[in-house]
Amino acid sequence: MSTHRDELVARLANAGRRTSDAAVMFHSALSARLDISVTDWKLLGLLETHGPLSAGELSQHSGLAPASITSAIDRLAKRGYVHRNRDTTDGRRVLVALDEGLLQGVDAQFEGFFRRLGALVERYTDAELDLLAGFLEQNAALMREATAELTER
Incomplete structure (x- = not known):
């Protein structure tokens, strides 16, 4: 016999899957x-969030294999989305930086989602939002670990 907690965990797992599916489709x-x-696109998001990163750091943040990162950087550099620069503090290190003008106009693509999200968060208290944010942060960390695990096989 299933307990109420089992039902809640199953509901949460299903909601997480639907959220993941919706996020993948949106992106x-x-x-x-x-x-x-x-x-x-997601690698560009990591560069926007963290600033210039080495290929190794992009691999760590994404959980993707270094060879996949190198191929992605090559594709993005060829398209003009990123550029490689020598690290000013360590000339042996190369950093990948986002082209500053790249995301101009992209924010408009998010307006509909952000409007809906703004209305949704108004329904929650600060304590509830803190709880949700903490859960999502931990979930993202677990997902990065699982991604790295998959790419190592």
């Missing part, structure tokens, strides 16, 4: 508009 549609792969 697939967005990357198609930009004429790049979803993976490349």
